[in-house]
Amino acid sequence: MENEQNLREQIYDFLKTKEPELVFASTNERPLILDYFDLDKFNPELAENLLENAEELLDLFDEVVGDFNLETKTEIQFKNLPKTQSIRIRNLRTKHINKFLTVEGMVKVASEVKPRIYETIYECQECGEKFSLEQRGSTLIKPFICPNCKKRSGFKFLEKKMYDSRWITLQEPFEITSGEKPGEIKIFLKKSLTTPEMQRITDPGNRIFVNGILKELPRIIRGREATQSDIYIEANYVELAEKEIEEIEISKEDEKKILELAKQPDIYEKLVNSLAPSIYGNKEIKEAILLQLFGGTPAELPDGIHIRGDIHILLVGDPATAKSQLLKLSSRLIPRSRYVSGKGVTGAGLISTVRKDEFTGGWVLEAGALILCNKGMLAVDEFEKMDREDMVAMHEALEQGTVSIAKASIVATLPAQTSILAGANPKLGRFDIYTPIADQIIIPPTLLSRFDLKFALRDIPNPEEDRKLVDHVLSVRKDLKITEPDIPQDLLRKYIAYSKQNVKQVELSDETLETFKKFFIDMRSKYTEEDRIVPITFRQFEALIRLAQASAKIKLRKKTIKEDAEKAIRIMQASLRQLGFDAESKKLDIDRMESSVTGTQRSKIRILLDIIDKLEKEEKEVSIEDVGASAEDEGITDWQDLIQKLKREGLLYEPKSGYLKKV
Secondary structure, eight states: OOOHHHHHHHHHHHHHHTHHHHHHHHHTTOOEEEEHHHHHHHOHHHHHHHHHSHHHHHHHHHHHHTTSOOSSOOOEEEEOOOGGGBOOGGGOOGGGTTOEEEEEEEEEEEEOOEEEEEEEEEEETTTOOEEEEEOOSSSOOOOOSOTTTOOOSOEEEEEEEEEEEEEEEEEOOTTTSTTSOOOEEEEEEEGGGGSHHHHHHTSTTOEEEEEEEEEEEEEEETTEEEEEEEEEEEEEEEEEOOOGGGGSOOOHHHHHHHHHHHHSTTHHHHHHHTSSTTSOSOHHHHHHHHHHHHOOOOEEOTTSOEEOOOOOEEEEEOTTSSHHHHHHHHHTSSSSOEEEEGGGOOHHHHTEEEEEOTTTSSEEEEEOHHHHTTTSEEEEESGGGSOHHHHHTTHHHHHHSEEEEEETTEEEEEEOOOEEEEEEOOTTSSOOTTSOHHHHSOOOHHHHTTOSEEEEEOOOOOHHHHHHHHHHHHHHHHOGGGGOOSSOHHHHHHHHHHHHHHOOOOBOOHHHHHHHHHHHHHHHHTSOTTTTOOOOOHHHHHHHHHHHHHHHHHTTOSBOOHHHHHHHHHHHHHHHHHHHEETTTTEEOTHHHHOSSOHHHHHHHHHHHHHHHHHHHHOSSEEHHHHHHHHHHTTOTTHHHHHHHHHHTTSEEOSSTTEEEEO
């Protein structure tokens, strides 16, 4: 490196041109953020030197700042490094060590902010010399020899200087690593990069750009330095990527194609047909998934209540009905989306976890898939195979769009505005239309109710439909071009991205609200108090609004029309018909979709419990035989099943064989 004094003069000359900004930053106790291209214009040689010898140059910048008459010393940060310095995390190599680089990724793990010693001051007891030691490693360095009298012992510790620090782990973006294991790198943040504002930016789930110096950290094995080292980046500047769905670049030519498509009267049908064209049928389910991809618009009420815009869908069905393929194909259509299997995912992997980090030795917060997919989609196959505790942990994320953590002194609320597309298999292999969904899949009813739409994919022998399906499969095998979508997948991705970029809020028209109001009231008014059946709840009403907003987004409209409301109602009715129809009462019953007890069963259970109450008053012990006889008199033929259900739920027990007692 060239003469240090010469470099100091060059740096001073450059900073002199930025003196007003320097004074402002100092007065407000903020870092001075410099544009690299300003330095390159002023002194190209110095700018090139900064990239190649980053640590030495940045130290000199910090020292030269002290030559200015400032209230407080200001940190120097550089933004907008050349594109040549932007390196994929997986491509970082030895040749990049000590270079000034830019990396992009998602924050996966973050530690607490903790003080770190960077300088210690000692006094020699022999000659009185005061000297400082720079602390750069992970262990404290103690003085070995006095720089003045050369004595090797007798040093008095005077003081230590500290700054705030934090470690994070950055993971490569999803769209870069589709189908591959994403690369990861540790990032060291210090001083102004750990303020409360910067801490929010570098919390798990956020996508950021980091400018910094790639450094090596020797591994210590049994107290000795190993031949292999770890690498990390000491950050100089961090900014939020703020891309989310905007990560997809849309050219002027793409925009022209999208606007032309949006004007076509059959655009909705074309988009539906372009979603998994190789999968035969399931049109209503494909429509629902298409609306999910576009999504509704979230709202924040004046009292602080958050109304989500994400649409959640559950697919339950028989084997070989293309559930997994629908999930996989759908998750590829928008950025920040992932496909996971319930067999291989835990609550920690799905939500988040707090663990001890081997690298830092402290507690770190590690984001799960729901947080990493914030503003995207998470497709969860074999949903029923997840542990019940892990499912319970999803409640907040599905309804509020956040994940709250309070473990090992780490308290945080992370964003998880993620659309969930889940697939589940019935316990007995095939779906039974006569049994409530909650009895067929092991999913808590409270979680079931948070899905806006639920569909059943059934494999029912039907000669005509089977012939069409076989013809479709054979045609696809014979000529792959048959499954070419009306809209190519790349353009479909851009169409969705364009809609989300340009239609951020959708207003509900009066005719939409009136249509929903009439549908909702008409549905509920068909059922009396005596029925004890609820056909639709306010959760479905909110879901209708989200579906209508998504329908408007498809046409790039910022206000809904009656057509959007009718489309939302049609899809909601399809969902209710498939899973909410009670064959016994011949009526729609929302409890069939969200509970293990239907309205009809609830009425029978009430009668059954009244019978037990009456018999308990007449005699001390109530026999199952007497309960059954009285139940049959009331027309309840399935009383044995109901008694077993009440015993499982802890409402009844047998004090001795053949007898019942209420808890």
